[in-house]
Amino acid sequence: MTGTEIETTGTETGAVFVRPGSGGWGNGLLLDPANGKDVVLSVTGGGIHPVAARIAELTGTTAVDGFTTSIPDEKVLAAVINCGGTARIGVYPRKRIPTVDIYPGGPGGPLAEFITEDIFVSDVGVKQIEPRASDGSTPAAAPVADEGPTAAERLAAAKAAAAPVGGGAFARVSGVFVRFGEIVGSIVNTFLASGRQTVQLVLTTILPFMAYVSLLLGIVNYTGVAKWIATVLSPIATNPVGLIVIGIIGALPFLSPILGPGAAIAQVIGTLMGSQIAIGALPVQYALPTLFAINGQVGCDFIPVGLALGEAKPETVAVGTPAVLLSRLITAPTAVIIAYLVSFGL
Amino acid sequence: MTPYYESTILRSGEETADLLAGGVLILYADPIPDALESVSVVHSPSGPPAAKMEPGHVLTVGDQQVRLVRVGEIANDNLASLGHVVVYLDPGEDAALLPGAVHASGPLGVPAAGATLTLAAGS
Numbered sequence: 001m002t003g004t005e006i007e008t009t010g011t012e013t014g015a016v017f018v019r020p021g022s023g024g025w026g027n028g029l030l031l032d033p034a035n036g037k038d039v040v041l042s043v044t045g046g047g048i049h050p051v052a053a054r055i056a057e058l059t060g061t062t063a064v065d066g067f068t069t070s071i072p073d074e075k076v077l078a079a080v081i082n083c084g085g086t087a088r089i090g091v092y093p094r095k096r097i098p099t100v101d102i103y104p105g106g107p108g109g110p111l112a113e114f115i116t117e118d119i120f121v122s123d124v125g126v127k128q129i130e131p132r133a134s135d136g137s138t139p140a141a142a143p144v145a146d147e148g149p150t151a152a153e154r155l156a157a158a159k160a161a162a163a164p165v166g167g168g169a170f171a172r173v174s175g176v177f178v179r180f181g182e183i184v185g186s187i188v189n190t191f192l193a194s195g196r197q198t199v200q201l202v203l204t205t206i207l208p209f210m211a212y213v214s215l216l217l218g219i220v221n222y223t224g225v226a227k228w229i230a231t232v233l234s235p236i237a238t239n240p241v242g243l244i245v246i247g248i249i250g251a252l253p254f255l256s257p258i259l260g261p262g263a264a265i266a267q268v269i270g271t272l273m274g275s276q277i278a279i280g281a282l283p284v285q286y287a288l289p290t291l292f293a294i295n296g297q298v299g300c301d302f303i304p305v306g307l308a309l310g311e312a313k314p315e316t317v318a319v320g321t322p323a324v325l326l327s328r329l330i331t332a333p334t335a336v337i338i339a340y341l342v343s344f345g346l
Numbered sequence: 347m348t349p350y351y352e353s354t355i356l357r358s359g360e361e362t363a364d365l366l367a368g369g370v371l372i373l374y375a376d377p378i379p380d381a382l383e384s385v386s387v388v389h390s391p392s393g394p395p396a397a398k399m400e401p402g403h404v405l406t407v408g409d410q411q412v413r414l415v416r417v418g419e420i421a422n423d424n425l426a427s428l429g430h431v432v433v434y435l436d437p438g439e440d441a442a443l444l445p446g447a448v449h450a451s452g453p454l455g456v457p458a459a460g461a462t463l464t465l466a467a468g469s
Contacts, residue, residue, distance in 0.1 A: 045424075084421065087382060090385075109370070
């Protein structure tokens with residue numbers, strides 16, 4: 001903090017980000033003085049704490065002593081506490097008032113359940129408070145007009161405490177190391193997170209899906225229903241309209257999920273058509289439309305899992321699965337027709 | 347022993363009974379923020395503490411007494427600045443001592459308004 005900044009213009013308000021200190025708890029809080037939240041409550045005893053004064057200074061709000069002044073909750077931007085771990089640490093998070101603890105406390109005491117990362121941060125000193133101006137600039141350090149002399153003294157104390165210690169060459173060298181450490185940390189974190197997500201996905205989605213497909217495959221194979229349908233359909237495969245019908249039947253929403261696994265239709269009719277084309281009984285133009293006709297059901301057993309892999313919500317899966325199944329009923333015969341039309345040149 | 351801290355109970359918040367049933371007594375000197383009213387027993391000390399709380403000292407509330415077992419590192423600061431002490435009653439041998447807390451042995455009921463609160467060195 002240099003002296004020049006104090007004289008910069010304006011009383012515009014800006015958000016601040018409050019980081020946890022080295023021994024602190026939480027991810028940090030973004031304090032935005034919007035919606036009439038114009039008071040920083042200092043619930044520390046002994047007047048206004050420098051941390052409360054600093055938050056008020058950077059956000060253009062007023063710091064008041066919570067022990068002597070009563071403020072409606074909806075006007076409170078944040079409560080600054082110096083709690084030893086039981087009472088204040090819990091009552092303000094319980095009221096969903098962002099709570100900044102001077103001491104390095106974490107969830108504990110009878111109100112521990114209310115102390116969550118989105119509402120609480122601890123081990124906060126003046127250095128942990130950073131401006132987050134909407135225009136990206138450092139907001140002016142302008143004390144608001146209605147602060148009393150006591151608050152002004154506190155502001156001076158806050159500024160003194162905010163002054164950087166050391167500096168010069170050491171700061172530059174350590175800055176390089178810090179930046180290098182941050183980069184390494186972020187790479188390691190990314191790899192770790194992706195690995196964790198992969199294992200999670202395999203365990204919660206892919207393995208259950210494999211078990212489910214195995215079951216379905218067993219049922220389909222054991223009952224022979226797909227093979228039976230394929231055998232019934234194979235005589236009509238030898239003319240274009242028959243191929244469209246096969247495409248439609250394969251894509252019927254109640255058949256496609258059980259025709260998908262095992263690919264009996266593709267095997268039976270594909271082999272039949274292939275051999276017919278090979279011996280010259282059918283023109284080669286039939287190859288492409290047949291390919292689309294016998295594959296209308298492909299993946300229909302996989303839709304819920306595919307949606308789950310895309311991290312879809314259960315509601316999305318419930319709506320998305322029939323949507324895809326029904327759309328197959330339209331796309332499958334259309335694909336056969338298009339394949340037939342483009343096969344004329346072959 | 348002569349008490350080194352004397353105070354009068356003013357009021358008890360509506361949640362203090364539940365907290366005491368869970369073994370926690372939260373004391374604050376008047377005045378306190380509204381947010382703390384419901385969980386706190388509010389008292390009016392006659393003066394600042396003349397000594398520091400230490401294990402073995404006796405906390406008397408009305409006609410009930412508990413003996414302090416452990417004293418957190420900022421508990422004495424809290425008492426001096428805010429009249430604030432959090433008393434954990436019989437928390438168990440291995441319970442963590444929060445910095446602002448004191449651990450004590452013995453039960454306490456919800457204190458009545460007007461009751462006397464004292465801290466004294468053990469006899």
